[in-house]
Amino acid sequence: MSKMSENETTIAPKIVETGLVDRLGELAPLLLVPALAVIGFAAIGSPSTWITLTAAGLAMGMMIFIMASGLTLVFGLMDVINFGHGAFIAVGAFVGFTVLGYLIGWTDEPSVLLNLAALIPAIIAAMLLSGGAGYVFERFIVKPVYGQHLKQILVTMGGLIIAQQVIVMLWGPDEIHLARPETLRGSVVIGEAAIEKYRLVAVVIGLALFIAMRLVLNRTKIGLLVRAGVENGEMVEALGYRIRRLFLAVFIVGSALAGLGGVMWGLYQETITAHMGSEIMVLIFIVVIIGGLGSVEGCFIGALLVGLLSNYVAFLMPKASLVSTIALMVIVLMWRPQGLYPVVKAK
């Protein structure tokens, strides 16, 4: 070989083309949501029913995404399995409902401004307190068991039980009912289909949060650090960053988002209970596993799939709803054992 060509191999850039199949593989999960919607349409038949159910499914999916996004990052970053995540959902819901209860004069008025004046402080209080609960939970419950999976499961479950008992102590053992703010009641009618206003709002909030989260993860240094940390935390430390501090921040933000999801879910059901968190957690774990542990995009798609499927099946075969989401998880894992968007892990 001549000197010249040696130099060329050194310098000449070699473009590694991603093959068509690879690229399709990356897009395939994105197509699942429309595909499921089309299958739903075929199975349901009536367009107006389908529109109503699809809106309900998307709204439910968005709320699950908001609650689940923190959990998937917490797992990705430090391999922490947090069975106590549901506690933040309940804390957020109870705090939010309490504030709304005080401001019932404003929520019952048919004025968008007054309703917002009640909702905004309720949401802020819910997120602050669930974020604060997240801080305490991380420092006293999760931190002592970093790296020990079995202990994490036991200890975080214990934390969840304690949190539920504290809620019962403070708010009593009964369910709490609260009507939605006046302007969020009722439906908009499109042709023959009725879509609850609240569901539209939930979809808008969920989409906005997903976009914001992607921007932070892709465009800011903190976001890049989180993504880098999910892949190789050791290297992030070797570059001079404290991964545990990053993890604590993600944990707190994730808990605050769970709290926001809790308020939204509570208003969706118009009822909350101390153990609401552990009930939703089943769906949240399914979503996080479908998406690929550590992947926000996967979590988003997984949540929409679970939301749509639950609503379609609840209409077609009431009672088979949970079974159908578990079946969905099994099918996805048979196709992609690491979930829709497997996260690359060093080592």
Add this chain to the structure above:
Amino acid sequence: MPEPLLTLQGVHTHIAQYHILQGVDLAVPAGGVAVMLGRNGAGKTTTLRTIMGLWSASSGRIRFDGTDITGLDTPAIARLGIAYVPESMGIFTDLTVRENMVLAASSGPMDDARVDWIFSLFPPLKTFWSMPAGNLSGGQKQMLSVARAVIEPRRLILIDEPTKGLAPAIIKAMTAALAELAKTDTTILLVEQNFSMAKSVGQSVSVMDDGRIVHSGAMAELAADPDLQERLMGLSLEAHQ
């Protein structure tokens, strides 16, 4: 003689129940390239990881530039000006080449002149600046890993086998780049099995075996003494030419 930049004194490291480093004594003088040789499994990587705080020494002392860094955690050690290029390269494959570099510049925005200098050392990084680093070839990843270590001025760079698995042409480019780096104020501790590469860039050399340093001295001395080479490294040296 001035105090060495880095000294290890009687360092022992246990990984789980295994006693891997068994009293490592090592002095890396300031400036230039210090090479560490040794057969597979001798404990070279473990030594670098222990310096970086990724394993903790169970006994012994590690001093860097007059400071005892033995018990410090990894980020604190990095912030003292020590960079690490691991054997596995530690590239963030999901991030672009540029984003990898942005994170490596831990004390602030990247310096443009320095980025240009890095492009002159490793031209492919310029071409693939906005591509996901996971798409780079093995040699290009190795370049990125070294480039990350030098995006800001560092006192000491620990580099673990940067030529492993690379084609001869790329090894030449990497050797040239390391020689260029060694002209700056940066000191390099280079773990290397490719003796001809080690010979061409290193001023001092230490040889590790079974978790101990079994020889240290000037590179010229070892390079000129085939008997010593044979005795220290036996066939492993030839095998890795």
